[in-house]
Amino acid sequence: MGASETDTGSVDDSTGHVRSQEEVLAAQLDYGLDELRRPTDGLLLSGVSAGLDVGFGPLFMAALYSVAAGVWSAPTLELTLGVLYATGFVFVVLGRAALFTEHTTLAVVPVLDGRATVRSLLRLWGVVYLGNAVGGAVFALAMVAAAPAYGIVDPAAFVHLAEPLVSHPWYVTLVAAVLAGWLMGLLSWLVTAVRDATTQLALVVLVTTVIGFGHLPHAVAGTVEVLAGAFVAPTITLADYARFVVLAVLGNAVGGSVFVALLKYGYVVRGQRE
DSSP states (O other), rough: OSBOOOTTHHHHHBGGGGGOOHHHHHHHHHHHHHTTTTTTEEEEHHHHHHHHHTTHHHHHHHHHHHHHTTTOHHHHHHHHHHHHHHHHHHHHHHHTTOOHHHHHHTTHHHHHHSSSSSHHHHHHHHEEEHHHHHHHHHHHHHHHHHHHHHHHHHHHHHHOOOOOOHHHHHHHHHHHHHHHHHHHHHHHHHHHHOHHHHHHHHHHHHHHHHHHTTTTOOOTTHHHHHHHHHHTTTOHHHHHHHHHHHHHHHHHOOOOOOOIIIIIHHHHHHHHOO
16 A cells, blocks of 8 residues: 554554654644743744634635625535634644644643643743734724725624624533634644645644534634624623633633543553553
């Protein structure tokens, strides 16, 4: 077949296609340590960049909804909106900007390995999320101010995107946020596992389309969606936004840290010891 299988079930690294699970863990450790050691100002600027870039997904979604709602069938429209949601993540993940949900796995692995402290992890999370939130808020404000005036978005589209994120009981939103964090953690692991940009692109689109199609709460992209809805509709309040942020951040952190970082680190290290 031109490629051999390793004991871990992945394609041998000599092909340059897929790393073994041990190599993925080592790469995550190295990258996570690099991020934890970055100066605060560099992390903050990278976080702002990611918050701005991820906003293009909600913008494209709102633009499509404005012209296609009532024209396309509901399943076709919702699936296409999910795909457009992925565009912002393509810009962020392939551009290597600092995204909070990526670091719920990436930056946790060095802590589990004893090479970094919980304090350094909390510093990174705080700085990166602050940058993400600022970038997302700026993008949301600019989007609401410019897109309807330019004639490419009906303000009702912003409300349509925001309502599914703020309309559920808190425990439903929290569980959905855990799933979103879990998926983003898996994305970080899988992007590290493959080497070619085409496969990485496909993974980003696949995973984040699921998040967008399912309206799962993402702490950064959701900031853009909910704030845009709050800016144009009095039915969505700043209290709704604050509640969303708390639940999304907590759920995303649990999903990425527990269901990806902790479990994958555990089984890889356990396998090495055996």
